[in-house]
Amino acid sequence: MIGFGWIPLLEPLPGVQASWLWLLPILIFGISMMYKAVRVGDLRRYWREVVGMTVQVLLAFLGLAAAVFIVVQGIVPLLPAG
Amino acid sequence: MPFRWTALVLGLLLPGLGHFSVGERGRGGRILSGFLVLWITGLLVGGLGSVRSWDPAYTNPAQGGKRNLWFIAQAGAGPIAFGFAALDAAVIRGSAPEDRIEITLHDQSTGSAYRHTAIGHNADFGTLFCALAGLMNFAVALDAGRRPVADRRGGDR
Numbered sequence: 001m002i003g004f005g006w007i008p009l010l011e012p013l014p015g016v017q018a019s020w021l022w023l024l025p026i027l028i029f030g031i032s033m034m035y036k037a038v039r040v041g042d043l044r045r046y047w048r049e050v051v052g053m054t055v056q057v058l059l060a061f062l063g064l065a066a067a068v069f070i071v072v073q074g075i076v077p078l079l080p081a082g
Numbered sequence: 083m084p085f086r087w088t089a090l091v092l093g094l095l096l097p098g099l100g101h102f103s104v105g106e107r108g109r110g111g112r113i114l115s116g117f118l119v120l121w122i123t124g125l126l127v128g129g130l131g132s133v134r135s136w137d138p139a140y141t142n143p144a145q146g147g148k149r150n151l152w153f154i155a156q157a158g159a160g161p162i163a164f165g166f167a168a169l170d171a172a173v174i175r176g177s178a179p180e181d182r183i184e185i186t187l188h189d190q191s192t193g194s195a196y197r198h199t200a201i202g203h204n205a206d207f208g209t210l211f212c213a214l215a216g217l218m219n220f221a222v223a224l225d226a227g228r229r230p231v232a233d234r235r236g237g238d239r
Contacts, residue, residue, distance in 0.1 A: 010173070012129045012200035012208065020203040026123050027211060033116025034218040037101075038225045043108045 028057045086227045093223025094160040097215075100226025113222050120215035121159065125166070128200040128208015131174050133166040139205040152209050158216030158223075166212075174199065 006014055016023070032053040040049045086104065093100025097117035102110035124132045131139070138150040156163045177196045185195050200208055 007198075009125050010129055011198040012131075012204035013127045016127055016204045016207065017202045020207060023123075023127065023207050023211075026119070027207075027214070030116055030120035030123065030211070031214060031218060033119060034113055034215075034222055035116075037098075037109050037112035037116060038222055043112070046112060 024061065025054065025058060029054045032057070083228070083230055086229075089229070090223050090227035093219070093226040094158070096162075097159065097219045097222065100223050101229065104226060104229055104231045106226075106229065113219075117159070117215050117219055120211050120218070121162070124208045124211025124215065127211065128204050128206075129174070129198060130166065130170045131196075131200050131205070132208030132212050133163055134170050134175070134209075135164075135167040136171070137175060139199070139201065139209070152213050155213035156209075156216040158218075158220035159212070160219070163212075163216055 029050070032050045036046060036049045036053060040046050089100040089103050091100075092103045096114070098110035098112070098114035100110075101107075101113060133153070133156055134150050135153045136147045136150060138148060138152065153163070153167065156167075174196045181197055182194045183197045185193055187193055199205075
């Protein structure tokens, strides 16, 4: 929870250490904004492209996380210890 | 088509200015907006110490200053990066003794740090956001250099 004593830009944002995953969509959204500003042909499609890229990258992250979870939690324990 | 060095330099001076200079005002504004999302979020998350040219997080300045390699990426933001690094040097690294606390570093040595220095995920993400903003801006400025002035691909330009 953000305290009232927080001084933006001078002090680090409180609460990030415990819940940092929400920073990922913002990071991807910012990168998508800069990338699509250069890549998109028709700027009228800009925001649609930005949202599309953000969702695609987030879904890719989710897929990778699920795959790693299955490997670590499901497949690795089945392997012979020796 | 010759490479437009002026557009590259302008893009490094201010994100989006390179595209603005070749008539792509719509793109320039969007580039600046995207840059600000990354840069300001980085500064909010990690504080001023997110943009630092010397003494990266988890190092003891008393043992001799070290160059912060993340700043190479952040320097892609041009004068903005150097301005914030100077601000960090003045406010955070050059803080008064009463604003400093004693800390034990990972190598068990004792050092001192500004009492609001970011650690952990704050330091990591603050630095990462600003580094990616700088890297993206460098790539975008290169694009401004090779973009023809008469390019009409971009709808409202």
